[in-house]
Amino acid sequence: MTADTAAQPAQESNVDVLIIGAGPAGLMAAAWMAHCGVSTRIVDKRNTKIFCGQADGLQCRSLEIFDSLGFADRAWKEANHMIEICMWNPGTDGVIRRSDRIPDTIVGLSRFQQIVLHQGRIERFFLDNIKKYSGDGIQVERGVLPEELEIDESKVEDAEAYPVRVTLRVLTEEEATPEQQVSGSKVSDGIFRSNLMVGDDEDELIRKSKARAGESEVVHAKYVIGCDGARSWTRRALGFELQGEATDFIWGVMDIIPITDFPDIRMRCAIHSADNGSLMVIPRENGLVRLYIQLKEVTPDASGRADKSKITPEIIFGAAQKILSPYKIEYKYCDWWTAYQIGQRVGTSFAAHNRVFLAGDAVHTHSPKAGQGMNVSMQDTFNLGWKIALVAKGIAPRSILPTYESERRRVAQDLIDFDHRFAALFSGRPAKDVMDAEGVSMEEFKDAFLKGNLFASGLIVEYAPGCLVAESAGEEAKKLASGLPLGMRFNSFKVLNQACARPWHFQERLKADGRFRVVLFAGNVLNEEQKARVKKFCEEIDAPESFLHTSGTLGGGKRAVEVLTIHSAKRVDTELLRDFPDVLHPFDEDKGWDYDKVFVDDVSYHEGFGDAYKGYGVDRERGCVVAVRPDQYVGWVGELEDVERLQKYFEGCLVLGKTREVAVR
Numbered sequence: 001m002t003a004d005t006a007a008q009p010a011q012e013s014n015v016d017v018l019i020i021g022a023g024p025a026g027l028m029a030a031a032w033m034a035h036c037g038v039s040t041r042i043v044d045k046r047n048t049k050i051f052c053g054q055a056d057g058l059q060c061r062s063l064e065i066f067d068s069l070g071f072a073d074r075a076w077k078e079a080n081h082m083i084e085i086c087m088w089n090p091g092t093d094g095v096i097r098r099s100d101r102i103p104d105t106i107v108g109l110s111r112f113q114q115i116v117l118h119q120g121r122i123e124r125f126f127l128d129n130i131k132k133y134s135g136d137g138i139q140v141e142r143g144v145l146p147e148e149l150e151i152d153e154s155k156v157e158d159a160e161a162y163p164v165r166v167t168l169r170v171l172t173e174e175e176a177t178p179e180q181q182v183s184g185s186k187v188s189d190g191i192f193r194s195n196l197m198v199g200d201d202e203d204e205l206i207r208k209s210k211a212r213a214g215e216s217e218v219v220h221a222k223y224v225i226g227c228d229g230a231r232s233w234t235r236r237a238l239g240f241e242l243q244g245e246a247t248d249f250i251w252g253v254m255d256i257i258p259i260t261d262f263p264d265i266r267m268r269c270a271i272h273s274a275d276n277g278s279l280m281v282i283p284r285e286n287g288l289v290r291l292y293i294q295l296k297e298v299t300p301d302a303s304g305r306a307d308k309s310k311i312t313p314e315i316i317f318g319a320a321q322k323i324l325s326p327y328k329i330e331y332k333y334c335d336w337w338t339a340y341q342i343g344q345r346v347g348t349s350f351a352a353h354n355r356v357f358l359a360g361d362a363v364h365t366h367s368p369k370a371g372q373g374m375n376v377s378m379q380d381t382f383n384l385g386w387k388i389a390l391v392a393k394g395i396a397p398r399s400i401l402p403t404y405e406s407e408r409r410r411v412a413q414d415l416i417d418f419d420h421r422f423a424a425l426f427s428g429r430p431a432k433d434v435m436d437a438e439g440v441s442m443e444e445f446k447d448a449f450l451k452g453n454l455f456a457s458g459l460i461v462e463y464a465p466g467c468l469v470a471e472s473a474g475e476e477a478k479k480l481a482s483g484l485p486l487g488m489r490f491n492s493f494k495v496l497n498q499a500c501a502r503p504w505h506f507q508e509r510l511k512a513d514g515r516f517r518v519v520l521f522a523g524n525v526l527n528e529e530q531k532a533r534v535k536k537f538c539e540e541i542d543a544p545e546s547f548l549h550t551s552g553t554l555g556g557g558k559r560a561v562e563v564l565t566i567h568s569a570k571r572v573d574t575e576l577l578r579d580f581p582d583v584l585h586p587f588d589e590d591k592g593w594d595y596d597k598v599f600v601d602d603v604s605y606h607e608g609f610g611d612a613y614k615g616y617g618v619d620r621e622r623g624c625v626v627a628v629r630p631d632q633y634v635g636w637v638g639e640l641e642d643v644e645r646l647q648k649y650f651e652g653c654l655v656l657g658k659t660r661e662v663a664v665r
Contacts, residue, residue, distance in 0.1 A: 010167065010216045010217055010218045011217045011218070012217070012218045012219075012220065013217065013218075013219055013220070014162050014219075014220045014221075015039050015040065015041050015162075015219055015220075015221050015222075016033075016038050016039040016040065016221070016222045016223065016392045017029075017033055017038055017039070017040045017041075017221065017222065017223045017224075017225065017388060017389075017392060018040075018041050018042075018043070018164070018166055018219055018221040018223070018224045018225075019033075019040065019041070019042040019043070019224075019225045019227060020042075020043060020044075020146055020166075020224065020225070020226050020227060020228050020233070020234050021042075021043075021044055021226065021227035021228035021229065021232075021234075021360075021362070022042050022043070022044035022046075022123075022140045022142070022227075023044075023119075023123070023227060023229070023360070023377070024119065024122055024123065024126070024360075024374050024377055024378045025227040025359045025360035025361075025362075025377035025378055025380060025381045026042055026044070026225070026227035026228075026381070027042075027123060027126035027127065027130070028065075028126065028377075028378045028381040028382055028385060029042075029225050029227065029359070029381040029384065029385045029388075030042045030126070030130050030138055030140075031069055031126055031129055031130055031133075031385070031512075032381070032382070032385025032386050032388075032389050032512065032514075033134075033138060033385065033388075033389055034129070034130045034132075034133035034134035034137070034138050035069070035133050035389075035512055035513055035514060036386065036389035036390070036393065036513070036514040036554065037134075037393070037554075037555060038388075038389045038392050038393065039137075039392075040134075040137075040138050041138070041141065041219065042138065042139075042140050042141065043140070043141045043142075043144040043145075043146070043168060044140055044141070044142050044143075044144065045143065045144065045145040045171065045176060045228075046142060046143070046176055046177075047142050047143045047171075047173060047176035047177055048142065056116045056117060056118050056119065056282065056284065056290060056374075057082075057114065057115075057116050057282070057374070057375065058075060058079065058114065058115050058116065058117060058122070058374075058375065059114055059375045059456055059457050059458045060105060060109060060110035060112045060113065060114065060457045060458060060459055061110070061375070061379065061457060061458025061459055061461070061489065062374075062375045062378055062379070062458060063075065063076065063110075063112035063115070064110060064111075064112060064489070064492075064507060064632070065378065065379070065382050065512070065632075066125070067112075067507070067508065068507075068510060068511055068512040068632065069129055069512050070129060070132075070511075071125045071126075071128070071129050072112070074125050075115065075117055075121070075122065075125060076112070076115065078117055078121060078285060079115035079116055079117035079285055080115060080116050080117070080283055080284055080285045081113060081114075081115050082104040082105065082113065082114040082115060082116060082268050082282075082283075083103070083104055083113070083267075084101055084102070084103060084104055084267050084268070085101070085102050085103070085104050085267070085268045085269070085270065086098055086100070086101050086264045086267045086268070086269045086270075087099045087100040087101070087102075087269075087270055088264070088269055088270070088271040088272070089271075089272050090272065090273060090274035094274040094275070095326060096271060096272075096273060096274075096323075096324070096325075096327075098263075098264065104268055105457065106454055106457065109454075109457055109459050110457065110459060110492070111492055111505050111507070114456075114457075116282055116283070116284055116285065116290075117284075117285055118255075118284070118285070119374065122374070127140070142176065143170060143171045143172075143173070143175070143176035144168050144169070144170055144171070145168070145169050145171055145233075146166050146167065146168055146169075146233055146234070146237070147167050147168070147169050147216075148165075148166065148167035148237075149164070149165070149166050149167075149224070149234065149237040149238070149356070150164070150165045150166075151163055151164050151165075151352060151353055151355055151356060152164075152165070153353065156353040156354070156355050157398070159391070159394065159398060161222070162220035162221055162222050163222075163353075163355055164220070164221045164222070164223070164224045164355050164356055165218060165219070165220055165221075166218070166219045166221060166224060167216055167217070167218050167219075168216060168217045168218075168219060169215070169216045170215040170216070222355070222392055223355055223356070223357070223388050223391075223392065224355065224356040224357070225356075225357050225358075225359060225381065225384065225388070226238075226356065226357065226358045226359070226362050227359050227360050227362060227377070227381065228362055229360070229361045229362060230242070230361040230362070230365045232358065232361070232362035232363075234356065234358060234362060235347065235358055235362050235363070238349075238352045238356060238358075240347055240348050240349050240352075240358070241347070241348050242345035242346065242347055242348075242363075242364075242365060243345055243346060243347075243348060244343065244344045244345030244346060244365075244416065245343065245344065245345070249294065249341070250294075250295045250298045250311075250339065250340075250341050251292055251293060251294055251295060251339065251340055251341075252291075252292075252293045252295050252311060252315070252316030252319065252337065252338070252339045253290065253291065253292055253293070253316075253337060253338050253339065253340070254290070254291045254293070254313060254316055254317060254320070254334060254336075254337045255284065255288050255289070255290050255334065255335040255336045255337070256288065256289060256291065256317075256331040256333065256334045256335065257287050257288055257289070257331060257332070257333045257335075258289050258329055258330075258331055259329070259330045259331060259332070260324075260327065260328060260329035260330070261327055261328050262324055262327040262328075262329060264281070265281060265283070265289060265329075266283045266289075267281070267283065268280075268281060268282055268283065269281035271323060271324070273322070273323045273324075273325075276296060276319070276322040276323045276325075277293070277294035277295070277296040277319065277322075277323055278294045278323065279291060279292065279293050279294065279320055279323040279324065280292040288335055291316075291317075291320050293316050293317075293319045293320045293323065294319070294323075295311070295315065295316065295319050295339070296319065297315070297319070298310060298311060298315070298339075311339040313334060313337045316337060316339065317331070343365055343366070344365065344366050344416040345364065345365045345366075345416070346363070346364045346409070346412050346413055346416055347362070347363035347364065347412075349405070350363050350404060350405035350408060350409060351401070351402075351404065351405050354398065354401040354402060357384055357388075357404060359377065359380040359381045359384060359408075360373075360376070360377030360378075360380055360381070361373065361377060363380075363412065364376070364412035364415065364416065366415055366416055375456075375458055376411065376412070376415055376458075379411075379458060379461070380408050382512075382631055383404060383407060383408055383631055384404045384408075386512070386514055386629075386630040386631055387400050387401055387403070387404060388401070389514055390514060390552075390560070390630075390654075393552065393554075394552060394655060395514075395551070395552035395554070395560050395654060395655060396560075396653060396654050396655060397654075397655055399467060399652075400467055400468060400653060403463075403466050403467065403468050406464065406466060407463040407464070407466075410463075410464065411461055414455070415455075418455050459489065460488075461488065461489070462485065462487045462488050463487040463488075463633060464487060465486070465487070467652040467653060468629055468633075468635055468652075468653060469486055469487045469633070469634075469635050469636075470486060470627075470635060470636040470637070470649055476637070476638070477636075477637035477638075480618065480619075480624040480637050480638070480639065481521070481616055481617050481618050481624050481626060481637050482616075482617030483615050483616040483617035483618075484616050484617065484618075484626055484634050484637060485634065486634050486635070486636070486637060487633060487634065488633065488634060489632050489633050489634070490506075490507060490510060490519075490626075490628050490632050490633070490634055491507070491615065491616070492505040492506055492507030492508075493505070493506060493601075493610040493611065493612035493615040493616065494506075494604070494607060494608075494609075494610025494612065495566055495599040495600060495601055495602075495610055495612050496571060496599060496600050496601075496602050496604055497595070497596065497598075497599055498567075498571060498574065498576050498580075498595075498598040498599060498600050499576050499595035499596075499598070500595065501571065501604065501605070503604040503606075503607045503610070504599065506566065506599065506612065507632065509564055509596075509599075510628060510632045512630065512631075513554065513558075513630075514554050514560065514630050515554060515558065515559075515560055515561065515562045515630060516551075516560060516561045516562070516627060516628065516629060516630060516635075516650070516653065516654070517561070517562050517563070517564055517627070517628040518541070518548075518561060518562070518563045518564070518625060518626070518627055518628075518646070519564050519565075519566065519625070519626040519627075519628060520534070520537070520563060520564070520565045520566070520584070520623070520625055520640075521566055521567075521568075521613070521616070521618045521623035521624050521625070521626070522534050522565050522566065522567040522568075522580075522623050523567065523568055523619065523620060523621050523622050523623030524567070524568050524569050524620060524621050525567045525569050525574060525579050525580070526569045526570075526573060526574065526579070527621065530621060530622065530623070531579070533622075533640045533641070534580075534581070534623075534640065535581055536640070536641075537625070537640040537641075537643060538581035538583045538584060539581075540643040541563070541583065541643060541646075542581075542582075542583040546643075546647065547561055547646070547647055547650035547651070547654065547656055548561055548563065548583070550656040550657050551650065551654045551655075551656055552654070552655060560654055561650065561654075562597075563583065563584060563597065564597050564598075564599070565580065565584045565597060565598045565599065566599045566600065566601055566612060566613075567580075567598070567599075567600050567601070567623075568600070568601050568613050568620040568621075568623070569600070570602060571600045571602040574600070576593070576595065576598055577593065580598055584597060584598055585597050585598055601613045601620075622639075622640075623640065624637060624638065624639060624640070625637070625638050625639070625640055625642065625646060627646060627649055627650070629653075635649065635653070636649040
């Protein structure tokens with residue numbers, strides 16, 4: 001686009017995927033496209049990424065996802081690690097006291113625990129990862145606002161068509177810079193992103209932009225993903241709504257370096273005062289502490305909204321001082337602040353014609369105290385991204401796309417239900433005694449916190465049966481692999497590389513590169529009967545007509561299905577080339593045998609015994625076969641003899657029979 005196009009026709013272009021919004025959800029979608037080599041553009045109306053504040057909590061599942069993309073280590077090193085939660089409640093004299101301690105992350109659920117790190121750093125990790133895999137192919141176009149969206153319904157089922165037409169407008173620097181709430185303040189605030197903002201500022205930006213000589217472009221896209229927040233332009237352009245309710249609870253948030261005598265300031269704390277409301281303490285990186293503060297003195301007006309002009313850092317911090325009394329707290333440095341009204345809403349629809357999709361806050365909203373907003377938003381597009389990528393490449397059929405709404409709507413509704421209970425308990429007045437029916441029981445609150453931690457970890461998400469999760473293998477699958485429930489993420493235990501004895505968390509081998517995996521639990525391959533079963537299985541999947549050879553390729557000759565093996569015999573008694581058929585460690589004329597596909601459940605020299613077969617609930621002698629989706633969720637479980645059923649599973653997931661190469665970085 002040029003700077004002098006007001007009187008000229010808008011430039012037009014085609015792209016496979018257009019992403020609107022460059023927050024964590026949008027960047028997660030862009031990362032999938034970069035990893036899978038899909039033509040993509042991503043636009044954001046703001047002129048810069050986040051440098052402070054906003055979301056900060058990263059749950060276990062999000063870190064597992066980051067690891068599959070290749071940057072969990074960066075977040076893990078920079079973040080503050082959340083180890084313990086302290087409960088503070090008023091005694092009979094009204095003075096707050098520490099009443100309990102619980103682990104912040106339930107022990108043994110994941111190889112990761114909850115951490116906190118501000119959103120800007122997380123966005124930086126995504127941007128670096130996208131550049132690594134796409135070069136300059138995918139870059140965030142900032143200060144760009146969509147103003148029109150149309151879907152040509154006559155073309156939505158044509159896999160090669162570009163049926164979505166979006167008009168983009170380039171904003172001036174002034175238009176793309178959000179206004180700060182406190183005039184002249186040197187402290188960044190997040191009010192412009194808060195749900196206390198009633199108006200939809202995109203409409204005003206479009207009006208101003210059209211009133212001057214500006215640049216615009218028409219983009220024809222195969223798919224559009226709207227990741228543009230709770231006041232989503234994309235959602236409104238589709239005519240969809242968020243349905244639910246807002247509570248009367250108003251909360252302020254501040255990131256400060258505290259000066260205090262409160263003993264647990266470096267612990268996550270849930271504090272209920274007798275009469276002054278509630279407070280959550282979140283210790284952050286670089287000495288910062290985030291305070292979530294209930295604002296008892298700020299209430300919604302007749303319209304149900306709070307007057308944001310009455311909310312200042314001074315009011316928020318004053319409320320915190322009252323809640324923490326008799327402990328003292330002051331600060332000299334504030335990094336960021338905002339305020340919000342708790343609201344739980346879910347979109348009327350997640351997609352239009354399975355061509356335009358909504359994700360994250362654009363399709364569900366809730367309170368931020370459970371640390372779910374950024375996590376669930378990213379997990380939305382982690383679910384959606386690979387599906388769109390494989391469909392856009394012609395590797396998977398369009399019939400898999402409706403599973404995004406069916407799988408993620410349930411998660412969103414579960415989140416809203418949980419958040420509704422959790423927010424009410426957190427915001428409620430503590431019960432004075434057992435006869436106080438209107439007060440919140442602190443035992444009930446602790447129980448909700450413990451159960452909430454399990455939900456919040458993101459590890460108990462379960463997707464219902466469909467084309468990507470086998471319907472017919474339920475009870476049989478439980479018997480074969482009780483630790484790998486269908487529709488849930490593939491858990492991780494330590495195994496050893498057969499060739500070099502290096503220990504790995506097996507989940508580390510399930511990279512986010514667009515490939516399905518067939519995990520062969522080969523059992524005891526030194527038993528002759530079991531060795532014969534493994535040999536027959538390998539012969540059948542290695543047949544020319546098998547899914548292994550008829551699925552599309554993801555560049556470099558890599559088919560869309562990879563086979564990984566875990567056996568249970570002693571490592572030192574087995575040999576890779578002697579005891580395992582070639583298909584399990586393929587030969588390349590330039591690189592030789594592949595030594596990174598066969599693993600063993602055995603003792604390592606330095607890291608003990610992972611006991612993976614026990615953890616996965618698989619018989620050490622007979623083993624089983626598990627099909628894993630590109631997002632690490634279990635799609636199918638069966639016996640080694642069930643190759644025909646495994647073939648049918650992949651016939652529902654992939655376009656089989658294609659041999660053409662699809663270029664991918």
